Structure formats: structure tokens, C-alpha cells
Amino acid sequence: MTSVDALASLGRARALVARSTTAERVADAVREEVVEGRLRPGERLPEQDVCTALAVSRNTVREALSQLVAERVLVREAHRGVFVARPDRDAVRDVYRARRLIEPAAVRYGEAWSRDGVAALRTAVQEGHAAAAAGDWNAVGSANQHFHRALVGLAGSPRLDQQMGLLLAEMRLVFHRMPDVREFFEPYLARNDAICALLEAGDRAAAADAVTDYLDAALAQLLDAYDALDR
Amino acid sequence: MTSVDALASLGRARALVARSTTAERVADAVREEVVEGRLRPGERLPEQDVCTALAVSRNTVREALSQLVAERVLVREAHRGVFVARPDRDAVRDVYRARRLIEPAAVRYGEAWSRDGVAALRTAVQEGHAAAAAGDWNAVGSANQHFHRALVGLAGSPRLDQQMGLLLAEMRLVFHRMPDVREFFEPYLARNDAICALLEAGDRAAAADAVTDYLDAALAQLLDAYDALDR
DNA sequence: TCTTGCAGGATTGTTGAACAATCCTTACGC
DNA sequence: GCGTAAGGATTGTTCAACAATCCTGCAAGA
Numbered sequence: 001m002t003s004v005d006a007l008a009s010l011g012r013a014r015a016l017v018a019r020s021t022t023a024e025r026v027a028d029a030v031r032e033e034v035v036e037g038r039l040r041p042g043e044r045l046p047e048q049d050v051c052t053a054l055a056v057s058r059n060t061v062r063e064a065l066s067q068l069v070a071e072r073v074l075v076r077e078a079h080r081g082v083f084v085a086r087p088d089r090d091a092v093r094d095v096y097r098a099r100r101l102i103e104p105a106a107v108r109y110g111e112a113w114s115r116d117g118v119a120a121l122r123t124a125v126q127e128g129h130a131a132a133a134a135g136d137w138n139a140v141g142s143a144n145q146h147f148h149r150a151l152v153g154l155a156g157s158p159r160l161d162q163q164m165g166l167l168l169a170e171m172r173l174v175f176h177r178m179p180d181v182r183e184f185f186e187p188y189l190a191r192n193d194a195i196c197a198l199l200e201a202g203d204r205a206a207a208a209d210a211v212t213d214y215l216d217a218a219l220a221q222l223l224d225a226y227d228a229l230d231r
Numbered sequence: 232m233t234s235v236d237a238l239a240s241l242g243r244a245r246a247l248v249a250r251s252t253t254a255e256r257v258a259d260a261v262r263e264e265v266v267e268g269r270l271r272p273g274e275r276l277p278e279q280d281v282c283t284a285l286a287v288s289r290n291t292v293r294e295a296l297s298q299l300v301a302e303r304v305l306v307r308e309a310h311r312g313v314f315v316a317r318p319d320r321d322a323v324r325d326v327y328r329a330r331r332l333i334e335p336a337a338v339r340y341g342e343a344w345s346r347d348g349v350a351a352l353r354t355a356v357q358e359g360h361a362a363a364a365a366g367d368w369n370a371v372g373s374a375n376q377h378f379h380r381a382l383v384g385l386a387g388s389p390r391l392d393q394q395m396g397l398l399l400a401e402m403r404l405v406f407h408r409m410p411d412v413r414e415f416f417e418p419y420l421a422r423n424d425a426i427c428a429l430l431e432a433g434d435r436a437a438a439a440d441a442v443t444d445y446l447d448a449a450l451a452q453l454l455d456a457y458d459a460l461d462r
Numbered sequence: 463t464c465t466t467g468c469a470g471g472a473t474t475g476t477t478g479a480a481c482a483a484t485c486c487t488t489a490c491g492c
Numbered sequence: 493g494c495g496t497a498a499g500g501a502t503t504g505t506t507c508a509a510c511a512a513t514c515c516t517g518c519a520a521g522a
Contacts (some may be wrong), residue, residue, distance in 0.1 A: 021309065022505070023297070046473070057506045059290050062475090063297055066254070070301050078252065079474055079513040097388040101340060105332040157328040163394050253476070277502070288477045293504090310484045310503055 026054055026064035034073050034084055035172045037138075041086040045074065072170055087174050089226050095167050095174075096219040100212060102160065103151050107199070108208035112156025120150040121196045128189050140185040141175060147192050151211065178225055188214065257285055257295035265304050265315050266400055268369075268407045272317040276305065303401055318405050320457050326398050326405075327450040331443060333391065334382050338430070339439035343387025351381040352427045359420050371416040372406060378423050382442065409456055419445065 030050065033039045050061045065082050068074040074082045087095070110117075124147035131139035145168045152164040175181050191214050198207035261281065264270045281292045296313050299305040305313045318326070341348075355378035362370035376399045383395040406412050422445050429438035 048473080058474095059293075059507090060505065063294055066294055066298060067301060070298060080515090081473070094388050094390050097342060097386060098390045098394075101333060101336040101386055101388075101391065105336045109332060111328060155328060155332055157325050157332075159325050159329045159398070160332065163329075167390070279502080290478090291476060311486090312502070 022056055023060050023063040023067070026050070026056055026061060027067045029054060030064060030068060031071070031073055031169070034068075035169055037172070037176045039084050041084050041173050041177050043084045045082050045084070047081075071166055073173070085170070085173050086177065087170055089223065091170065092174055092219070092222050092226065095170055096215055096222075098163075099148075099167060100215045100219075102155075102164065103148065103215065104208040104211045106152045106155035106160065107195075107211055108204050110154035110156060113154050113199075113204065117150070117154045118196070118199045120153060121147060121192075121199060124150050125189075125192050125196050128185075128192060132186070132189055137182045137185055140189070141172070141181055144185055144188060144192070145171070151195075174222065177229065184218070184221065184225075188218065191217075253287055254291050254294040254298070257281070257287055257292060258298045260285060261295060262299060262302070262304055262400070265299075266403050268403070270315050272315050272404050272408050274315045276313050276315070278312075302397055304404070316401070316404050317408065318401055320454065322401065323405055323450070323453050323457065326401055327446055327453075329394075330379075330398060331446045331450075333386075333395065334379065334446065335439040335442045337383045337386035337391065338426075338442055339435050341385035341387060344385050344430075344435065348381070348385050349427070349430045351384060352378060352423075352430060355381050356420075356423050356427050359416075359423060363417070363420055368413045368416055371420070372403070372412055375416055375419060375423070376402070382426075405453065408460065415449070415452065415456075419449065422448075 030039075030045070039045070045065070047058050047061050047065070050065070051058050054061070065074060065076070069076045069082065072085055075085050076082045124143055127146060128140050128143035131137075131143055148168060149161070149164060152160055155161075175184060178184065191210070195207050195210045195214070198204075198210060261270075261276070270276070276296070278289050278292050278296070281287075281296070282289050285292070296305060296307070300307045300313065303316055306316050307313045355374055358377060359371050359374035362368075362374055379399060380392070380395060383391055386392075406415060409415065422441070426438050426441045426445070429435075429441060
């Protein structure tokens with residue numbers, strides 16, 4: 001006799017079984033190339049090239065590329081092709097507009113605030129420090145993303161987690177436009193540490209304010225960098 | 232001699248020129264059917280049927296359906312087909328978890344708070360009252376969505392607007408599972424009015440708190456309805 | 463020199479047909 | 493009632509083709 005609880009538990013695992021059509025795997029592969037920076041912002045992705053590179057048919061490739069367009073990782077121009085997204089000033093401003101509402105709110109009011117949630121933050125902070133000590137600034141960027149993902153994780157909302165994933169993927173494209181990312185990550189190691197400490201002390205309001213300050217500072221720095229970037 | 236300003240203005244209009252591939256139009260058509268409730272939650276959409284109904288090829292249909300799956304309007308089960316999404320308790324809880332963070336924050340801190348923004352709210356409120364007077368509770372639901380869309384619009388963020396659009400589309404599917412929607416819309420006409428009045432008076436903090444209360448009440452009512460719904 | 467118009471080639475948008483893999487149904491035997 | 497096998501239907505994926513559109517280069521004209 002199987003218990004109802006056991007069946008419900010199995011039901012939640014269904015997503016793991018079902019996964020993985022070819023189109024999804026193609027999308028995953030291309031997304032990986034983009035967020036890791038091996039495909040530069042603005043670069044073109046001819047369908048035929050993706051077909052031969054991954055040995056799948058053009059229809060499947062189109063399905064995968066459409067998904068990445070919906071994720072804002074790529075942009076499609078009709079009859080011209082798909083390109084790696086190249087976020088402009090407005091995009092950066094808007095991403096931070098969204099983050100500035102979501103992240104502090106998750107810290108202040110998130111339902112999933114718990115010892116485990118804060119522990120995930122601490123892990124990301126340590127990951128960042130370790131990467132900085134090793135001089136791997138790309139890894140520091142990844143750790144930073146884990147930190148902010150963990151912040152939003154305090155809300156306990158899969159939908160917000162997913163949305164945050166899109167915003168952070170877009171941020172990676174922003175950083176890939178920058179000549180040197182160290183200046184964008186180094187100042188925030190200490191800030192992450194401070195935010196984490198406030199949360200460990202249980203002061204969610206102060207932590208939320210610190211996150212707001214953090215985001216304002218990061219946006220200002222990025223906009224300055226954009227001024228120096230294109231004309 | 233064309234001025235630089237005029238060219239920049241044209242550039243901003245580019246999105247209007249580029250629009251409209253067949254797959255997008257198919258996606259729009261199917262989304263419309265779902266959101267308007269002519270396709271019920273849980274209903275199956277065989278690819279072939281969509282092909283013949285809209286006179287497009289199966290590949291194009293698949294591209295459109297994939298997009299709607301990404302929007303959570305449809306769900307795909309491998310080798311079984313796509314179905315109109317049928318949000319369960321967890322989905323409802325999570326949608327409200329997200330809304331409860333985003334909407335009050337937009338009201339409290341939104342950058343686009345302005346006379347025009349509040350005017351859009353007032354318009355939605357009046358639309359709701361008019362529809363209620365006419366006894367058209369479906370239209371009241373639409374007006375309610377316009378109201379919440381306008382709330383998030385106060386943030387002035389296209390990305391948040393889009394996210395809110397997805398959440399509201401999911402909410403329509405929730406309501407389409409309900410036998411009678413009047414009970415879900417009627418109590419909130421007065422609440423919308425009150426929230427709008429607070430914002431017209433410039434009291435954003437009180438308005439944000441009222442939005443939070445609103446969402447908590449709506450979620451509780453919906454979960455009760457779900458208890459009465461499935462077993 | 464600068465612009466305009468026009469072939470030619472390449473890529474995208476879309477279609478149609480095909481096939482293997484998988485699922486659903488039904489019938490059969492136990 | 494339960495496991496199993498056969499048959500049909502649908503999905504996942506590929507291939508090949510064509511029209512529409514874009515880009516390039518070049519020639520003609522102001």
C-alpha cells in the first residue's frame with residue numbers, strides 16, 4: 001500500500017523525469033556559450049552554423065533560438081538573423097529598476113527567510129572571497145550572481161527566481177561589454193559581506209536598505225562605464 | 232538635410248515596423264483564445280487541429296506553442312501534447328507571493344509615480360464600475376487586470392510590466408477554473424477605489440499597505456475556492 | 463563625389479512530407 | 493482483476509524546397 005504522501009512526493013519529481021527535448025538542449029548549449037562570454041554581445045548566430053555545430057536540424061535550431069529570444073539572451077531582427085543581445089543604457093536602467101524593487105522587497109518581506117536561506121547567502125559570499133583571492137574575477141562575477149539569486153530566494157517564489165535568472169543573465173551580457181570587470185565586482189565583496197551579516201543578525205530592514213544602496217551604486221557605476229564605452 | 236533628432240525619433244519607431252511573423256500571430260491568436268476563456272484550462276491542443284484552424288504549417292505552430300509554453304499559458308507534456316495551463320494551489324500561492332512583493336513596492340517606490348500614472352488607475356476603476364453596473368463580470372475582471380497593470384506601471388519598468396502581464400495571464404486561467412467569478416471581483420471594486428483615492432491624495436505608503444491587504448484577502452478567498460473545487 | 467537603381471547571392475520565413483519514438487486504446491489471455 | 497501484445501494516433505525531429513527579404517557590389521546618373 002503506497003501512502004498518499006509518497007505519491008505526492010513522486011509527483012513533485014516528475015519534472016526531473018520529463019526533461020530534455022533536443023530543442024531544450026540546444027537552447028541550453030547556446031545560452032551557456034553566451035553567458036560564459038564565448039559568444040560576444042552583438043555577434044551574429046546564423047542558423048546554418050548552429051545546425052552544423054550541434055548536428056541538429058534547422059527547425060529545431062529555430063525553436064531553440066526563439067526560446068532564447070524570449071529570454072532576452074538573443075534578439076531577432078526579421079529576415080536578418082539572431083544576434084547575441086547587446087544591452088544598451090535603457091536596458092541597464094530598466095534591469096536595475098526591476099531589481100531595485102524586487103531584491104529589497106525579498107529581503108524585507110520574503111516568506112522564505114530562514115537560517116538555511118541566509119546560509120546560502122554566506123556560501124555565496126565566501127565563494128566570492130575565494131575567487132577574488134585566486135584573482136579569478138570572472139568567478140567573482142558568478143559568485144556575485146549566486147549572492148543576488150540567494151537574496152531573491154528569500155522570497156521563496158519560483159516565479160521570482162526565474163525572473164531574477166533572466167535579469168541576471170542580462171547582467172552577464174552587460175559585463176561582457178566591459179573591458180575590465182574587476183572594478184565592478186571588487187567593491188561589492190565587502191557590501192555583500194555586510195548585507196549577509198545584517199541578515200545573520202536578523203535585521204532585515206537594514207539589510208534591505210543596504211541592498212538598495214548597493215544597487216544604486218552599481219547602476220551609477222555602470223552608467224558611467226557606458227558613457228566611456230560608446231562614443 | 233535631415234536632423235539627427237528626427238532620425239533618433241524614427242529609430243525609436245523601429246519596433247513598429249519590424250513586427251509580425253506568422254508564428255507570433257499564431258501565438259497571439261491562441262493566447263487570445265485562452266485568455267478569453269474559449270479554451271478551458273486543461274484542454275488539449277493537438278498540433279494538427281491548430282494547423283487546420285489557422286491554415287499554417289505544423290512547424291510554425293510548434294514554434295508558436297513553444298512560446299506560449301514559455302509564458303506558462305500552455306504546458307507541454309513530452310510526447311503527449313500541449314494543454315491549456317491549469318494552475319493548481321501552489322501556482323496560485325506563488326503568483327500571489329510574487330505579486331505581493333512587486334505590486335506594493337511599485338506603489339511605494341515606483342519611479343513613474345505621476346499624475347498620469349494615477350489617472351490610468353482611475354480610468355481602470357471607472358471601467359470596473361461601469362462593467363459591474365452592466366452586470367458583465369467578465370469585463371469587471373478585465374478592468375481589474377488593467378488596474379493591477381497600472382499599479383505596476385507606476386514602477387515605469389517595461390520588464391516588470393511584462394512580468395506582470397504573465398502573472399495576470401496566469402490569473403485569468405485561475406478565474407476560468409471558477410464556477411462563478413462575481414464573488415472574486417465584486418468585493419474589490421471598493422478596494423480599488425480606495426487605493427486609487429489614497430494615491431490621488433499622495434499617500435503612497437498607505438496605498439501600498441492597502442494593496443498588500445487586498446492581495447492577502449484575494450489569495451485567501453481563492454484558496455478557499457480551491458478547497459471547494461478539487462476533492 | 464555622392465546618390466540612385468539594379469542584378470546576384472545569401473539568409474531567413476514558411477511549407478510539406480516523411481520517419482522513429484512514444485503514448486493511448488483495445489483486445490486477449492490468465 | 494492484471495499483465496501483455498497489437499494497432500492507431502500524436503509528437504519529436506529531420507530533410508528538402510520555395511518565396512520573401514536582406515546585403516553586396518557595381519554601374520548609371522546628377
